[in-house]
Amino acid sequence: MTRFRHACNALLCLASLLALPARANDFAVGNLHILQPWSQELPPNAPTVAVYLTLDNQGMGADRLLGVDTPIAGQAEIHAHVDQDGMMKMQKVDDGVIVAPGTRVAFAPMGYHIMLMQLNGPLRDGQYFPLVLHFEKAGDISVDVDVLKVPPVDPR
């Protein structure tokens, strides 16, 4: 009976694995991890799109995201949402984003995001595109950004 129950548990495990996205979408260079980069599917003529992800520094020293690049857009900038006289506004981040050792920095709606401007074409659900992150210490890290119609259920 015990063995039978184990078999059932294994099947349940398999079923839950199949429900996850087809591709693992985490990236790492050394102790610096980039978790779940994604952007939202937009109407065909949308001029800009935001990319979200989580930076996870599992190392002993701080690092800093200095800038980003992607072949799918003419311009890519790090943005933050800031409260300006009670109004939330987007602002370009010029001095980079510091990731302290042992911490995570989430790029998420209404917070830090990567703004892609002058898009070369439409982004459709299920596609992904390359994005290069320039770090002060870790150097360049290339990740794949998933284009999703629905935001990830479990953003990290």
Ligand SMILES: [Cu+2]
């Ligand atoms: Cu922005």
